[in-house]
Amino acid sequence: MSDNEPTSAPVPSEIIRLRGSIDNIDAALVYLLAERFRVTRRVGELKAVGGLPPADPAREQEQIARLTSIAEESGLDPEFAEQFRQFIVSEVIRHHELIAAQHKGDNLPEVDTYA
Numbered sequence: 001m002s003d004n005e006p007t008s009a010p011v012p013s014e015i016i017r018l019r020g021s022i023d024n025i026d027a028a029l030v031y032l033l034a035e036r037f038r039v040t041r042r043v044g045e046l047k048a049v050g051g052l053p054p055a056d057p058a059r060e061q062e063q064i065a066r067l068t069s070i071a072e073e074s075g076l077d078p079e080f081a082e083q084f085r086q087f088i089v090s091e092v093i094r095h096h097e098l099i100a101a102q103h104k105g106d107n108l109p110e111v112d113t114y115a
């Protein structure tokens with residue numbers, strides 16, 4: 001029998017209880033991510049208007065150092081923490097590129113083709 005085959009063994013009540021906590025944590029993560037993307041969207045707009053590039057490698061280096069140390073302190077695998085950060089930030093940068101494309105030319109004077 002493979003490890004993933006369903007069995008008729010009953011699910012222990014502690015697992016049921018733990019799954020309640022897992023569901024709460026998953027919900028919190030989704031709410032937190034939604035809030036983070038709301039904030040980064042505004043950063044993307046301000047960057048586009050201010051002529052700043054979508055990615056900021058110096059800021060990311062600071063974040064990596066900080067999050068690596070928090071992961072080590074809290075018992076989370078720092079490599080996993082970094083992969084997770086990268087996954088989120090690459091999506092943020094993709095959004096920023098889209099926002100920049102939408103704002104392209106916003107602050108340029110209109111070209112007078114008859115001048």
Ligand SMILES: C=C(O[C@@H]1C=C(C(=O)O)C=C[C@H]1O)C(=O)O
Nearest residue numbers: 040043054055056059060089092
């Ligand atoms: C949100 C920003 O834009 C990008 C996304 C980041 C993030 O999601 O934390 C960090 C740096 C930037 O590469 C920012 O510059 O602050």
